[in-house]
Amino acid sequence: MADHKYQGGCAHVTVYADAEPIDNHECHCNVCKSVTNQQTTHVVFFNHAELKASDESNMKRVPFNAANPDGPLEICLCKDCDAVLMLDDRQKRIRVAVPNIMGYNPAPPAASYHAFWDPSKGYPKPDDGRPVYDGLRPDFVWPPGA
Structure with missing residues (x-):
């Protein structure tokens, strides 16, 4: 049983949020493809202070x-097992x-739209009923940084 609304991580570091995501999309960008080896990647943004790790001192960081x-983005990995924990801005x-x-587990809800779809990539435009954009959804506003 999870202690938080959304929770992931590994045996050494728990990553969690009790807040709702500020963005939730299926990403088609080339960086996500190269990092995940997936055609598309379910990506969930939280406000920086709302996605937390139980032991940030046990994370190493590499460029995304x-x-x-x-x-701006770094991949955070567990120092003990190299599990991917989060992306940090x-x-x-x-x-x-x-x-x-x-x-x-539990996971955030399914993606609400497709982001960074580019017709030049050579595969059909998604037709699952969710909106498709060439970037983030038009009404997305980046939160202020610290």
């Missing part, structure tokens, strides 16, 4: 985007969960 290692705007990779 190998082509832009100084970019150096600007302290968001923290990101990928439920199927980060062991979420």
Whole structure:
């Protein structure tokens, strides 16, 4: 039984949120494809302070985007087992969960739309009834950083 509304992580570090996500999409970007080896990735954004880890001192950080290692997102890994725990924003705007990779149980709800779909990638446009955008949903507003 989970202690939190949404919970993931590994045997060494629990990552959790009791707040609702601020964004929840199926990502089609090339960086997610290269990091996850998935055609699309269910990505969930939380306000930075609302996705927490039980032991941040037991996390090592690596760049999320190998082509832009100084970019804002870092992948947080468990120092003990190398489990992927979360993405952390150096600007302290968001923290990101990928439920199927980060062991979420309970998991956030299914993605509400498709983000970063690009017709030049050579596969059909999603037709599952959810909106499809070439970026984040038009009404998404980045939270202020710290």
